[in-house]
Structures are given as structure tokens and as C-alpha cells.
Amino acid sequence: MMGNTAKKNLVILGSTGSIGRSTLDIVSRFPDRFKVLALAAGKNVELLAEQIRMFRPQYAVIKDEKDIPRLARLLDSEALQVKLLSGTDGYRHIAALPEADLLVSAIVGAAGLLPTYDAVRAGKTIALANKETLVIAGKIITSEARKSGASILPVDSEHNAVFQALQGHRKDDVKRIILTASGGPFYNWPRDKIEKASPDQALKHPNWSMGAKITIDSATLMNKGLEIIEAHWLFEMPLERIAVVIHPESIIHSMVEYIDGSVIAQMAIPDMRIPIAYALSFPARLKIDLPILDLIELSRLSFLPPDEERFPCLRLAREACARGGTYPAVLNAANEVAVQAFLEKRIGFYDIPEVIQKTLEKHGGEALESLEQVLETDKWAREVSASIIAEKRR
Ligand SMILES: NC(=O)C1=CN([C@@H]2O[C@H](COP(=O)(O)OP(=O)(O)OC[C@H]3O[C@@H](n4cnc5c(N)ncnc54)[C@H](OP(=O)(O)O)[C@@H]3O)[C@@H](O)[C@H]2O)C=CC1
Numbered sequence: 279m280m281g282n283t284a285k286k287n288l289v290i291l292g293s294t295g296s297i298g299r300s301t302l303d304i305v306s307r308f309p310d311r312f313k314v315l316a317l318a319a320g321k322n323v324e325l326l327a328e329q330i331r332m333f334r335p336q337y338a339v340i341k342d343e344k345d346i347p348r349l350a351r352l353l354d355s356e357a358l359q360v361k362l363l364s365g366t367d368g369y370r371h372i373a374a375l376p377e378a379d380l381l382v383s384a385i386v387g388a389a390g391l392l393p394t395y396d397a398v399r400a401g402k403t404i405a406l407a408n409k410e411t412l413v414i415a416g417k418i419i420t421s422e423a424r425k426s427g428a429s430i431l432p433v434d435s436e437h438n439a440v441f442q443a444l445q446g447h448r449k450d451d452v453k454r455i456i457l458t459a460s461g462g463p464f465y466n467w468p469r470d471k472i473e474k475a476s477p478d479q480a481l482k483h484p485n486w487s488m489g490a491k492i493t494i495d496s497a498t499l500m501n502k503g504l505e506i507i508e509a510h511w512l513f514e515m516p517l518e519r520i521a522v523v524i525h526p527e528s529i530i531h532s533m534v535e536y537i538d539g540s541v542i543a544q545m546a547i548p549d550m551r552i553p554i555a556y557a558l559s560f561p562a563r564l565k566i567d568l569p570i571l572d573l574i575e576l577s578r579l580s581f582l583p584p585d586e587e588r589f590p591c592l593r594l595a596r597e598a599c600a601r602g603g604t605y606p607a608v609l610n611a612a613n614e615v616a617v618q619a620f621l622e623k624r625i626g627f628y629d630i631p632e633v634i635q636k637t638l639e640k641h642g643g644e645a646l647e648s649l650e651q652v653l654e655t656d657k658w659a660r661e662v663s664a665s666i667i668a669e670k671r672r
């Protein structure tokens with residue numbers, strides 16, 4: 279039982295990533311409020327070792343077992359008290375530790391699904407950054423959360439904004455959710471220029487500093503497509519009542535429109551430590567020393583409609599959500615494969631939506647019944663999209 283003065287025991291999946299590092303920045307500012315129980319990284323052994331030395335968790339997990347000896351060598355004898363685990367079993371073990379109060383789910387991609395699912399089944403509070411989990415298995419995750427009593431607190435800036443704008447209001451009074459999108463680096467580029475965009479250009483997000491995968495998703499607008507599906511599950515909102523507006527300044531992080539015409543927006547500087555702090559401390563707020571939002575200096579905020587002709591991923595995501603069942607899992611897996619291929623310069627920018635569309639066209643589609651089915655669909659879609667890419671390169 280958490281008292282007012284008890285520290286929250288945190289498990290942080292993806293601690294070496296952009297969200298993980300921002301989370302640890304917040305934790306380091308509030309040593310009286312939070313204790314790091316477990317950390318989990320992918321391959322960044324050096325950074326994980328540094329984090330272990332600094333935060334002294336009881337558990338740490340790395341993806342490959344073969345990296346454990348190198349990780350152990352980087353630790354001093356005191357830090358070596360940590361129990362080192364590896365792989366999916368390790369992530370799943372720490373996700374459901376009985377002594378954990380809150381799990382930060384910040385592994386990128388479908389790899390975050392199983393540990394997040396375990397935390398949900400264990401009835402934990404989950405600060406959810408890993409949107410892919412809800413995209414591919416939203417029905418299963420939300421239904422398990424209802425059964426176990428798990429709370430899912432959104433970290434994704436738009437969903438965190440919507441969550442804030444919903445506080446103190448009646449769900450029945452909501453007319454629409456309006457998600458803002460920066461539009462990415464290419465929102466005002468013509469199609470023929472976007473077509474030749476390089477990974478380096480796509481990785482230059484105008485407002486946010488994030489991991490490579492989500493940054494490319496922002497450039498294609500697939501990020502907003504995934505966020506529509508995420509909002510659909512998180513807020514039980516029908517697809518047709520989730521709108522997207524391009525807002526290049528990323529100051530309004532999203533809005534809720536009510537039946538009386540009131541629109542409640544959450545605004546802040548684009549810094550993920552703000553939504554992370556809110557999720558970590560909800561319903562309280564933490565006093566964080568960050569630059570203020572200076573509206574006079576900003577002077578204007580702008581809004582434009584999204585262009586699905588230049589950014590077809592938005593349409594593909596909406597269609598996959600409308601078709602439902604296993605389609606969003608196919609969309610997500612094909613996107614992960616295509617984004618990786620783009621980053622490795624094996625395909626061009628507009629090959630991303632093409633690969634996703636072709637993969638979706640090959641899919642039969644089933645009603646979503648089980649986690650196993652999600653994993654099988656994910657595997658199938660990865661194989662199909664990889665073969666479409668291989669065929670294109672022949
Ligand atoms: N960054 C942001 O501002 C935002 C991110 N999100 C979401 O949060 C999640 C994380 O994003 P972000 O922090 O940017 O991503 P990063 O790429 O910066 O970090 C990803 C983290 O996941 C780990 N990881 C990668 N692959 C695997 C794997 N197969 N198994 C286990 N761990 C793995 C990485 O480990 P390592 O580096 O050690 O290999 C790293 O710790 C994504 O789902 C993203 O959509 C949502 C809103 C905003």
C-alpha cells in the first residue's frame with residue numbers, strides 16, 4: 279500500500295532510450311518520491327551500466343544474454359548487487375514484480391508488447407509510452423486491464439494532453455478528440471521533393487528529440503496514424519470522432535472538444551519530461567524546473583489540415599483501424615520493417631507506405647481473439663513485408 283510518504287518503486291523498460299532517459303532525469307530530481315527497482319535496455323550495455331551505477335536498481339535486463347559478462351565487468355562491487363537478467367523472459371519477469379508500483383513501458387515497437395501485457399495482467403499502474411502495444415493488441419490489453427484493475431496512464435504527449443483535458447469532465451459530454459501533429463520535417467515540402475528525402479533529412483524533427491523509429495513515423499505521419507489507434511483504445515473513442523490537425527509549433531499537445539462547443543487544450547513546451555512527470559505522479563503534479571512556455575515570444579500558433587495524398591500513412595492507419603481485428607498488427611509490423619529498411623537506405627521514403635499497403639492487401643484479416651494470434655500476425659507481416667522489400671530491390 280502506497281502511503282503519502284512512501285517512495286514509488288519504478289520498473290523502467292527501455293531505460294536507455296529517449297523516453298527512458300527523460301524518465302530517469304525526472305527520477306533523479308525527486309529522490310524522495312521514486313526508487314528505481316528495475317531497469318531494462320536493449321543493446322546499450324555502457325549506458326545501462328552507467329544507469330545501474332547511478333540508480334542502484336535491484337534488477338537490470340539486457341536483450342542478449344551474451345552481453346551480461348560485459349555488463350558485469352562495467353559495474354563496481356556495490357553496483358554488482360544487481361540481479362542481471364536477459365531477453366524477453368527477463369523483461370517479463372521485471373514487468374510483473376510484486377514490489378513494483380509503476381511500470382514505464384518505453385521499449386520501442388512490438389517488442390514492448392509481452393512485458394506490458396504481463397504488467398497489465400498483474401494489475402500494475404503503467405505509464406505507457408510504447409504506443410505499438412495498444413495499436414496491435416488494444417482490444418486484449420484494455421480488456422485485461424478492466425479485469426485486473428491495471429491503470430494505463432498515457433505518456434505519449436498527445437494522449438497525455440487528452441487525459442489531462444478529460445480530468446473533471448463527463449465522458450458522455452465529449453464530442454471529439456483532436457490530436458495535433460507537428461507535420462514532421464516535410465509538412466510543407468512538395469511530393470516530388472519528399473520522394474527523394476534521405477534518412478538524415480527525415481530524422482530532423484522540427485520540435486522533438488526522439489528515437490529514430492518514431493522520428494521517421496513523424497515524418498511519414500504514421501506516428502499520427504498509430505496515435506489515432508492508440509486514442510481509440512485508450513479513450514474508448516470511435517474512429518470517426520478522432521480528428522487530426524497539423525500544428526507545426528507543437529505547443530498544443532492535443533484537445534478535447536465537448537458537446538457545448540468548449541475545446542480544452544493542454545499546452546506546454548515540447549519536452550517529454552512534462553507528460554512523463556504527470557504520468558509518474560498522477561494525480562499530483564511535480565514542480566519541475568524547465569523553461570517556461572512564453573506565448574508572447576511565440577506570438578502565433580498555426581493549424582492546417584493533414585494532406586493524405588502526400589502522407590498516405592495516415593490514411594493507411596485509419597483504414598486498418600476501421601477494418602479492425604488483426605489489420606492494425608499488420609500495419610504496425612510492416613511499418614517497423616519498412617522504417618528500418620528506409621533507415622538503412624534499402625528503400626525510399628514513399629516505399630514505406632507502398633510496402634505497408636501491399637502487406638495489408640495480402641492479409642486475410644481475422645477478429646482479434648488472443649495474444650498468440652497477435653504474435654503470429656506480427657511474424658507473418660514481418661516476413662511478407664521483408665519479401666516485398668527484397669522483391670523491389672531485385
Ligand atoms: N521519444 C519520444 O519522445 C516519444 C516516444 N514514444 C514512444 O515510446 C517508445 C520509445 O521511444 P523512444 O524512447 O523514442 O525510442 P528509442 O529508440 O530512443 O529507445 C528505445 C528503447 O527500447 C530499447 N529497445 C529497442 N529494441 C528493443 C528490443 N527488441 N527489446 C528490448 N528493448 C529494445 C532500446 O534499447 P537500446 O538503446 O539499449 O538498444 C531503448 O532503451 C516508442 O514506442 C515510441 O513510439 C511516444 C511518445 C514520445
Ligand SMILES: CC(=O)[C@@H](O)[C@H](O)COP(=O)(O)O
Binds near residue numbers: 460461462492497
Ligand atoms: C512527443 C510525442 O508524443 C511524439 O509522438 C510527437 O508527437 C511526434 O511528433 P509528431 O506530431 O510530428 O508526430
Ligand SMILES: [Mn+2]
Binds near residue numbers: 434435436505
Ligand atoms: Mn505523440
